[in-house]
Amino acid sequence: MTSTTVFVSGANGFIAQHIVKQLLAKGYTVIGSVRSHEKGEQLKQLINNDQFSYEIVSSLTDKDAFVDVLKKHPEITIFLHAASPVSFSVEDIENDLLKPAIEGTTNALNAIKEYGPQIKKVVLTASAVNIFGFGPHFDADQVYSEDVWNPITYEESLANGFFGYLGSKKYAELAARDFVAKEKVNFDISFVNPPYVFGPQAYAVKDKANLNLSNEVVNSVVKLTKGDSIPAEGSVFVDVRDVARAHIVAFENDAAASQRLFTASSRYTLDTIANIINKKFPDTTVPKGDESRNEEIYKSIHKFDNAKTNKILGFEYITLEESVSDIVDQIYNV
Ligand code: NDP
Numbered sequence: 001m002t003s004t005t006v007f008v009s010g011a012n013g014f015i016a017q018h019i020v021k022q023l024l025a026k027g028y029t030v031i032g033s034v035r036s037h038e039k040g041e042q043l044k045q046l047i048n049n050d051q052f053s054y055e056i057v058s059s060l061t062d063k064d065a066f067v068d069v070l071k072k073h074p075e076i077t078i079f080l081h082a083a084s085p086v087s088f089s090v091e092d093i094e095n096d097l098l099k100p101a102i103e104g105t106t107n108a109l110n111a112i113k114e115y116g117p118q119i120k121k122v123v124l125t126a127s128a129v130n131i132f133g134f135g136p137h138f139d140a141d142q143v144y145s146e147d148v149w150n151p152i153t154y155e156e157s158l159a160n161g162f163f164g165y166l167g168s169k170k171y172a173e174l175a176a177r178d179f180v181a182k183e184k185v186n187f188d189i190s191f192v193n194p195p196y197v198f199g200p201q202a203y204a205v206k207d208k209a210n211l212n213l214s215n216e217v218v219n220s221v222v223k224l225t226k227g228d229s230i231p232a233e234g235s236v237f238v239d240v241r242d243v244a245r246a247h248i249v250a251f252e253n254d255a256a257a258s259q260r261l262f263t264a265s266s267r268y269t270l271d272t273i274a275n276i277i278n279k280k281f282p283d284t285t286v287p288k289g290d291e292s293r294n295e296e297i298y299k300s301i302h303k304f305d306n307a308k309t310n311k312i313l314g315f316e317y318i319t320l321e322e323s324v325s326d327i328v329d330q331i332y333n334v
Pocket of ligand 1: 012014039082193
């Protein structure tokens with residue numbers, strides 16, 4: 001029996017590596033895309049599994065970006081699009097953030113429509129920033145759910161790198177929705193919309209000094225020493241292993257078709273993260289957090305209700321304590 005073949009774009013990314021790992025553990029064959037031969041070889045070595053292979057897709061904005069992969073691999077029946085720029089500091093917001101995210105999505109969907117008629121399920125790694133409003137659009141009284149859209153306009157997203165990232169994710173999801181509404185397609189599409197994603201790296205950690213952007217939130221606390229003050233900040237988090245699992249539910253469970261999977265575990269503050277580190281690693285130099293100020297900090301963090309998603313997912317989220325412990329364990333001990 002041949003196994004189902006799943007394609008994962010941006011397979012070397014933090015979240016995508018977990019998706020690949022879980023897919024392989026479930027017996028799927030996986031083809032991942034990376035931007036260069038060097039990155040592909042590194043990833044192949046890390047993953048070390050014959051059911052994994054890679055193809056090079058060097059530019060998401062190339063109209064034919066995914067055409068060759070799909071022509072070469074008619075066995076692909078599931079397409080997960082995770083590749084997108086993840087940065088708040090770029091030189092050119094439109095060319096470095098918005099275009100690769102939006103055009104990358106439509107180029108993938110066009111290629112699937114033209115060259116992958118056998119593809120039945122598509123999953124887009126979207127974001128909770130497509131739901132949450134920030135800056136002038138943050139509403140402390142709103143309970144953010146799957147039905148809400150971040151009101152940021154395309155023009156507003158050109159104002160700075162952070163807004164640019166928000167716009168890149170929102171307008172990529174909208175472009176995908178627009179595409180399936182207008183074109184005659186053979187596939188179901190679903191969306192995974194996580195907030196800040198924390199958790200250990202799926203395989204070996206290359207550079208402990210600089211983790212991927214979202215894990216740097218935890219790493220920034222790890223880097224504090226006694227006497228440093230902890231910034232009064234927080235947000236909403238989910239563990240990377242749950243995000244990867246949600247991508248698999250997104251195509252395995254028909255109830256997820258056309259849905260947003262708003263995978264969110266809980267709110268956090270940096271004080272709570274500092275205290276989890278102190279509890280689990282008593283020799284740490286990280287200062288103790290002051291959780292008496294959590295309620296105050298929570299006033300500027302989104303309230304959310306993702307019951308609809310949780311019903312489709314059917315699993316409990318990994319807690320902040322477990323997620324932070326596993327990251328810090330990897331930083332201190334591996
Ligand atoms: P990573 O930075 O680890 O991975 C991003 C992946 O996208 C890498 O494979 C990267 O390739 C690829 N990529 C980035 N820019 C381009 C580009 N211009 N052209 C081609 N490929 C590109 O980030 P994450 O794993 O955290 O993010 C994966 C997805 O999850 C993204 O869509 C992101 O928006 C989304 N997401 C992430 C969250 C988080 O907190 N981490 C929260 C919500 C959504 P290369 O290695 O070559 O740069």
